[in-house]
Amino acid sequence: MLKGKQKAYLRGLLNTQTAIFQIGKEGLSENLLQQLDDALEARELIKLTVLPSQTEPPERLAAQIAARTGAEVVQIIGRRIGLYRRAQKPRLVLPE
Secondary structure, X not given: OOOHHHHHHHHHHHHOOOOXXXXXXXXXXXXXXXXXXXXXHXXXXXXXXXXXXXXXXXXXXXXXXXXXXXXXXXXXXXXXXXXXXXXXXXXXXXXX
16 A cells, blocks of 8 residues: 555656556456556556546546556546556665
């Protein structure tokens, strides 16, 4: 579970990132979830965009992704989702 200071730090890092995945009308396929899992292991912090063709609200999609990948939702702004999961070999150093 992330603390407030840690989430604030990660939100700051997300501001400079571009979204590396898009969720469209196909929704959350097993292939997409596997790619998200791999990206979280490689990067720890990722940003996704929910396209207007997707009928599910971003909040519900973020909760489903977090539950399936073991990630934590850092932020949801509009149709953008930020996720974090500590890797086996951590790259980011979070504040205490």
